[in-house]
Amino acid sequence: MKILCVVGARPNFVKISPIIKELKKHKKIETLLVHTGQHYEYNLSKSFFEDLNINDPNIFLDIHGGSHGEQTGKTLIEFEKVLLKEKPNLVIVVGDVNSTLACALASKKLGIKIAHIEAGLRSFNWNMPEEINRVIVDRISDYLFITEREAVKNLRKEGLENNVFFVGNIMIDSIHNNLDKIKRSDILKRLDIKPKEYILFTTHRPENVDSLKNLKKIVSIILALHKEYKIVLPLHPRTKKNLEIYDLFDSLIKDSIILVPPIRYVDFIKLEMDSLCVLTDSGGIQEETTFLGIPCLTLREETERPITVTEGTNKIVGLDYDKIISEIKNLKLVKKRKVPELWDGRTAERIVDIIRK
Numbered sequence: 001m002k003i004l005c006v007v008g009a010r011p012n013f014v015k016i017s018p019i020i021k022e023l024k025k026h027k028k029i030e031t032l033l034v035h036t037g038q039h040y041e042y043n044l045s046k047s048f049f050e051d052l053n054i055n056d057p058n059i060f061l062d063i064h065g066g067s068h069g070e071q072t073g074k075t076l077i078e079f080e081k082v083l084l085k086e087k088p089n090l091v092i093v094v095g096d097v098n099s100t101l102a103c104a105l106a107s108k109k110l111g112i113k114i115a116h117i118e119a120g121l122r123s124f125n126w127n128m129p130e131e132i133n134r135v136i137v138d139r140i141s142d143y144l145f146i147t148e149r150e151a152v153k154n155l156r157k158e159g160l161e162n163n164v165f166f167v168g169n170i171m172i173d174s175i176h177n178n179l180d181k182i183k184r185s186d187i188l189k190r191l192d193i194k195p196k197e198y199i200l201f202t203t204h205r206p207e208n209v210d211s212l213k214n215l216k217k218i219v220s221i222i223l224a225l226h227k228e229y230k231i232v233l234p235l236h237p238r239t240k241k242n243l244e245i246y247d248l249f250d251s252l253i254k255d256s257i258i259l260v261p262p263i264r265y266v267d268f269i270k271l272e273m274d275s276l277c278v279l280t281d282s283g284g285i286q287e288e289t290t291f292l293g294i295p296c297l298t299l300r301e302e303t304e305r306p307i308t309v310t311e312g313t314n315k316i317v318g319l320d321y322d323k324i325i326s327e328i329k330n331l332k333l334v335k336k337r338k339v340p341e342l343w344d345g346r347t348a349e350r351i352v353d354i355i356r357k
Contacts, residue, residue: 002030004088008038008099011284015094017052018173018348032058036075036099047264075102096130108140119144120151123304148307167350168342176345185270195274199229204236205281217319226256234263286314293337313337
């Protein structure tokens with residue numbers, strides 16, 4: 001059996017690492033890793049391969065930049081060439097980025113089976129490009145691997161009930177697999193910060209950083225918080241670019257605001273683990289903080305990962321300044337978190353067992 005595993009963006013690397021390690025335990029399975037190039041900045045790409053002990057990709061498409069349509073179209077064209085040459089039995093796609101959609105479409109058109117890891121997640125916000133990707137990829141996939149039971153309900157509403165497998169959260173496997181390295185990280189020393197004395201703040205979603213109105217709100221929130229807390233602010237390339245375009249970047253140059261480029265995986269999880277709380281618009285970070293028991297305030301109006309709210313440590317606050325300040329002042333009142341069902345570090349094992357059968 002030949003399997004192609006597709007990655008394109010930072011969250012994909014985290015999710016595919018445990019799958020590749022598990023697949024390579026089986027000599028009858030030939031596994032090839034395809035990197036589309038969607039995240040090409042070093043700390044969004046290469047460093048994650050190093051931290052997660054993933055070998056360099058077998059195939060690198062080097063497709064990045066451009067609009068959603070350009071990126072998706074170019075990836076579909078180039079990945080089709082890979083499929084015609086390699087003739088795999090199965091293509092594994094993860095998450096909801098443009099690479100996920102493009103490679104799933106190319107595979108379906110050639111009659112190649114698709115496995116979608118993280119299926120069934122829904123924000124019900126059709127302004128999010130990721131929501132469109134999720135729905136289409138689920139509709140054409142042959143194996144739907146889900147992280148939480150709410151996803152079953154979402155898929156049933158869309159008429160998808162066959163080949164749905166509740167296997168747990170693959171991102172948690174990566175934390176389990178790298179916990180010793182994470183604990184040894186010296187990132188706090190390098191940034192001259194102490195545990196529980198800083199807030200980790202990340203934002204990258206177009207709805208937040210492409211909008212001048214919303215980006216101004218985010219900057220005002222950071223500037224209010226920095227008066228009482230140190231803020232560690234890793235800047236996604238998209239965020240940094242827009243801060244500069246809108247002449248907002250210089251306002252963030254303060255002693256208590258630690259501006260850093262994108263941070264490699266091991267260091268970032270260490271920062272999450274030792275933070276007072278995390279403010280973010282990232283879906284994956286909502287899951288990581290839930291597992292780690294760290295309070296998370298999500299800078300959106302909804303989440304496709306509701307279990308992080310109902311069982312975890314996540315609260316949806318949008319860009320409501322008063323709500324954010326109130327929640328941070330009452331962090332000690334955050335309910336005791338519960339690790340969701342099957343978030344146990346064995347998700348990859350369950351996925352590969354199903355694929356082999």
